[in-house]
Amino acid sequence: MFYEVKQWGILEMSKEKLKVDKIRFIDPDVEEAKIPDQKEFYQLPARFGAIPLDEAPLGWEVETRRREIKITKFEHAYPKIRLPFQEVHREEFGHNDKFEKTPLFPNGANRLFFGDNLHIMRQLPSNSIDLIYIDPPFFSGRNYNVIFGDNNEIRSFSDIWQGGMPGYLIWLNARLFEMKRLVKSTGSIVAHCDWHASHYIKVEMDKIFGYGGDANSPGFRNEIIHCYRQGGRGKNIFPRKHDTILWYSKTNKWVFNGDPIRIEYHGTGGYISKGRNIVGGKEYKINPKGKIPEDWWDIPALNPEAKERIGYPTQKPRALLERIILAFSNEGDVIADFFVGGGTTPAVAQQLDRRWIACDQSRIAVAITADRIRKVIEDTGNLFAVPDFVIEHWGIYEIPELEKLPPKQFREFIVKAYGGRPENIHPKIHGARRNVPIYVGSASQRSQITKKDVAEFAQAIWKERHSNFGTMLGWNFSPDARKASQILAARENKRIDFVRLSLVRLEDDEFNEHVRTKHPDYKELLSFVQPPEVRIYYERKESCKYVFDASESVSLNKDGEIANIQWDFDFKNRFTTTAGYSFLRDKETGKPQLIVEYQFPKTGKFTIACSVQDNQGGEKTEILAIEVE
Numbered sequence: 001m002f003y004e005v006k007q008w009g010i011l012e013m014s015k016e017k018l019k020v021d022k023i024r025f026i027d028p029d030v031e032e033a034k035i036p037d038q039k040e041f042y043q044l045p046a047r048f049g050a051i052p053l054d055e056a057p058l059g060w061e062v063e064t065r066r067r068e069i070k071i072t073k074f075e076h077a078y079p080k081i082r083l084p085f086q087e088v089h090r091e092e093f094g095h096n097d098k099f100e101k102t103p104l105f106p107n108g109a110n111r112l113f114f115g116d117n118l119h120i121m122r123q124l125p126s127n128s129i130d131l132i133y134i135d136p137p138f139f140s141g142r143n144y145n146v147i148f149g150d151n152n153e154i155r156s157f158s159d160i161w162q163g164g165m166p167g168y169l170i171w172l173n174a175r176l177f178e179m180k181r182l183v184k185s186t187g188s189i190v191a192h193c194d195w196h197a198s199h200y201i202k203v204e205m206d207k208i209f210g211y212g213g214d215a216n217s218p219g220f221r222n223e224i225i226h227c228y229r230q231g232g233r234g235k236n237i238f239p240r241k242h243d244t245i246l247w248y249s250k251t252n253k254w255v256f257n258g259d260p261i262r263i264e265y266h267g268t269g270g271y272i273s274k275g276r277n278i279v280g281g282k283e284y285k286i287n288p289k290g291k292i293p294e295d296w297w298d299i300p301a302l303n304p305e306a307k308e309r310i311g312y313p314t315q316k317p318r319a320l321l322e323r324i325i326l327a328f329s330n331e332g333d334v335i336a337d338f339f340v341g342g343g344t345t346p347a348v349a350q351q352l353d354r355r356w357i358a359c360d361q362s363r364i365a366v367a368i369t370a371d372r373i374r375k376v377i378e379d380t381g382n383l384f385a386v387p388d389f390v391i392e393h394w395g396i397y398e399i400p401e402l403e404k405l406p407p408k409q410f411r412e413f414i415v416k417a418y419g420g421r422p423e424n425i426h427p428k429i430h431g432a433r434r435n436v437p438i439y440v441g442s443a444s445q446r447s448q449i450t451k452k453d454v455a456e457f458a459q460a461i462w463k464e465r466h467s468n469f470g471t472m473l474g475w476n477f478s479p480d481a482r483k484a485s486q487i488l489a490a491r492e493n494k495r496i497d498f499v500r501l502s503l504v505r506l507e508d509d510e511f512n513e514h515v516r517t518k519h520p521d522y523k524e525l526l527s528f529v530q531p532p533e534v535r536i537y538y539e540r541k542e543s544c545k546y547v548f549d550a551s552e553s554v555s556l557n558k559d560g561e562i563a564n565i566q567w568d569f570d571f572k573n574r575f576t577t578t579a580g581y582s583f584l585r586d587k588e589t590g591k592p593q594l595i596v597e598y599q600f601p602k603t604g605k606f607t608i609a610c611s612v613q614d615n616q617g618g619e620k621t622e623i624l625a626i627e628v629e
């Protein structure tokens with residue numbers, strides 16, 4: 001596919017420099033996600049001689065081969081891989097018939113993804129989201145801001161910090177570039193940053209979205225300072241009490257609703273001191289007769305006692321998200337947060353009658369977010385804006401949910417996860433990868449592919465395809481199946497109908513080789529997990545007061561450990577954690593607190609539910625009935 005070169009400042013330069021006459025873009029899917037022409041902003045300063053000018057974002061790749069330029073975008077740093085989404089849970093509120101299915105919402109429900117956001121975004125349709133808010137991990141040093149502590153989060157932290165600030169920016173740029181493709185032409189992207197990297201991120205975002213400047217240019221619109229007083233205070237520097245929020249629009253037309261966010265200030269503006277922390281100041285109230293807030297927002301950060309607080313340091317206040325969502329979107333619009341953490345963005349979006357997409361690579365974050373949405377819907381009774389939502393896994397798949405799939409769906413899923421194309425022409429050939437036919441065994445993890453399956457598949461590929469190669473994918477192979485495949489292969493050089501079969505166990509490295517070999521960081525992107533085994537003991541301490549002990553629970557996954565436990569002490573058909581019991585950490589060690597105390601409000605029969613996540617992405621909810629005395 002060949003494109004006009006003129007609109008690309010960077011290409012104009014490269015074309016001349018590299019003496020090429022063709023430019024090729026390698027992926028027509030993302031055709032309209034371009035970086036803007038930066039010519040006016042980046043002019044070669046002749047009087048300084050040939051200084052290097054970096055007008056392309058860090059990590060952006062332009063390859064030249066045989067007088068042809070190939071734009072590989074960020075794919076050198078992060079090669080593309082496609083894997084299927086696994087719906088592990090649908091939370092139904094009984095109103096799903098109202099909502100149409102679209103390419104972004106194929107199930108008609110809002111979507112909460114567990115997985116790496118770059119790869120997930122690459123599988124979502126262009127021009128489909130109205131507003132993206134992100135609060136990515138700050139650039140603050142190795143493991144420093146690991147929040148939830150499961151393996152996927154920790155692994156990604158070590159990837160991000162490789163190469164210091166440039167490495168962090170390349171990691172972020174690849175994601176920002178995808179976001180630009182996903183937002184609609186009137187859409188916005190809002191990035192929440194702190195002092196560590198906000199200025200570097202702005203430079204990169206200017207390159208990806210445009211420098212903005214005037215109303216006719218796409219790109220940068222506002223740098224908003226979120227200031228607050230809460231939290232600790234050092235003595236030798238001015239306390240760092242602001243974050244920087246960068247707002248970009250995709251084009252020169254954008255949604256901005258001033259009216260719903262008009263405010264009026266109340267109070268003296270004086271400080272209110274509580275212990276060592278300054279917790280308050282001038283307060284504002286929404287007032288339609290007030291003014292549109294300035295580009296500095298005095299919104300209190302969450303103090304340790306705030307009711308909405310879940311218990312991890314980077315949780316953003318609802319009031320902040322309310323202002324962002326009201327200002328940059330309309331009712332019914334689609335709001336996305338690809339670094340969702342504890343779910344502030346979708347919770348507020350849900351409450352403000354917007355549809356939403358959310359994503360996190362931590363299974364704990366996904367569990368906390370799901371809980372938060374259920375609570376918003378139950379507390380407000382707000383059934384508008386698609387109350388149903390689905391939890392979808394990308395890359396880390398739950399075995400029991402796979403086992404429940406009907407045979408055809410299971411086979412399609414496995415073929416896709418193996419990087420193949422499903423087929424439905426012959427009962428024994430379920431797909432193909434690079435023209436090699438694939439057979440998939442049955443869904444039950446205890447099943448085995450037998451000698452008979454091997455013989456039938458070999459016959460089918462020889463007869464139907466006149467091929468000598470095939471791949472069998474299954475949980476297990478019986479010893480005689482392996483032997484049969486060896487006999488078939490040994491006929492090579494003796495007979496023309498020899499068949500060489502690869503027998504690949506789904507849990508072996510061979511199955512995910514197509515992902516692992518693309519990039520060293522991808523080695524754990526594709527795996528199958530079991531839910532943990534949950535064991536709960538309880539003991540009465542005094543009237544209505546009980547101790548619950550889940551410390552005997554075990555992860556059934558390799559290198560697995562229990563990473564978090566959530567409790568619902570009054571379970572009624574739907575798991576919603578009891579306030580203060582969704583993310584409990586031991587104050588000294590920071591490790592998950594597996595033994596908890598609870599004071600029931602009265603005696604009688606109660607149903608308790610306990611949801612346990614391990615550090616490999618496994619999750620299980622256990623329910624038990626108890627007579628409180």
Ligand SMILES: C[S@@+](CC[C@H](N)C(=O)[O-])C[C@H]1O[C@@H](n2cnc3c(N)ncnc32)[C@H](O)[C@@H]1O
Nearest residue numbers: 116117135314315316339341342344360361362
């Ligand atoms: C700063 S927190 C977001 C907090 C959130 N704004 C809130 O109010 O709760 C950043 C989140 O990004 C997630 N994250 C980091 N890298 C990611 C990736 N590549 N894909 C998906 N999520 C990622 C982390 O697991 C963490 O939960």
